Amino acid sequence: MDYSGQFAWVIFPYMMIVLTIVGHIYRYNTDQMGWTTKSSELLEKKDLRLGSMLFHYGFLFVIGGHIIGLFIPRSMVTAAGISNELYHEIAISTGAIAGIVTLIGLWILTKRRFTNKRIIATSSFTDKLILILLLAEVLLGIYNTLFHNLIFGDYYYRETISPWFRGLFVFAPNAKLMADVPFAFKLHILLAFVIFGLWPFTRLVHVWSFPIAYMKRTRMIYRRRCGNITEK
Numbered sequence: 001m002d003y004s005g006q007f008a009w010v011i012f013p014y015m016m017i018v019l020t021i022v023g024h025i026y027r028y029n030t031d032q033m034g035w036t037t038k039s040s041e042l043l044e045k046k047d048l049r050l051g052s053m054l055f056h057y058g059f060l061f062v063i064g065g066h067i068i069g070l071f072i073p074r075s076m077v078t079a080a081g082i083s084n085e086l087y088h089e090i091a092i093s094t095g096a097i098a099g100i101v102t103l104i105g106l107w108i109l110t111k112r113r114f115t116n117k118r119i120i121a122t123s124s125f126t127d128k129l130i131l132i133l134l135l136a137e138v139l140l141g142i143y144n145t146l147f148h149n150l151i152f153g154d155y156y157y158r159e160t161i162s163p164w165f166r167g168l169f170v171f172a173p174n175a176k177l178m179a180d181v182p183f184a185f186k187l188h189i190l191l192a193f194v195i196f197g198l199w200p201f202t203r204l205v206h207v208w209s210f211p212i213a214y215m216k217r218t219r220m221i222y223r224r225r226c227g228n229i230t231e232k
């Protein structure tokens, strides 16, 4: 594989992984008060509720699909009795639904951020940039899952992209596997690494602060002066 291939599929991914690790440590140490979603719920609620719900639920399924497709080797899935064709059909149908739900949610959130005057006034450059990048990433993903397969025939990424991707985690990524991957898939993956690199410098840091402890907290009891008790 030539130098550009080595750069794209070995050097660049590791650069972005290092950037995201160092960036998170830096942000945590220098800007803990800014480690937040910067919620804009007080400025606009209706679109936020719908867009955020569709985006987050859709995205959970998208992540689930990526974990299965990228981390579980094809041989294991076949051994479990699921043929390549059946796997592909399930991946395309469920993946497309999850992707489209994510896209609708993301579109509502992006439109809100670019058109609502109160939200515009409180948005930073990175707030807007990350939405545009996520939108492009999800559109490319849907294109690959739905349209690429329809237009050019099925592409079995579990024989190329998945083993290359797993190789990154054991410090042995094989760039040659990526040589003949269709361009739109390559773009989707490179953009994902750009997003990973920018992650710590955006409001995406809130993902690591999911309030798990809040859901397990003991109930708070509010007592009225007259003696009635309400639990929240």
Ligand code: HEM
Pocket: 061, 062, 063, 065, 066, 069, 070, 091, 092, 094, 095, 096, 098, 099, 102, 134, 137, 138, 139, 140, 141, 142, 143, 144, 145, 146, 157, 161, 165, 185, 188, 189, 192, 193, 195
């Ligand atoms: C390095 C990381 C990533 C890799 C290797 C990757 C790989 C892939 C592949 C191979 C597909 C096509 C699946 C198929 O044809 O069935 C796909 C689809 C998709 N990707 Fe990614 N992806 C990555 C990161 C992301 C990120 C960060 C997002 C969103 C922000 C995303 C969103 C999507 C969506 C929405 C689809 C289409 C629906 C679906 O399959 O769930 N991907 N991705």
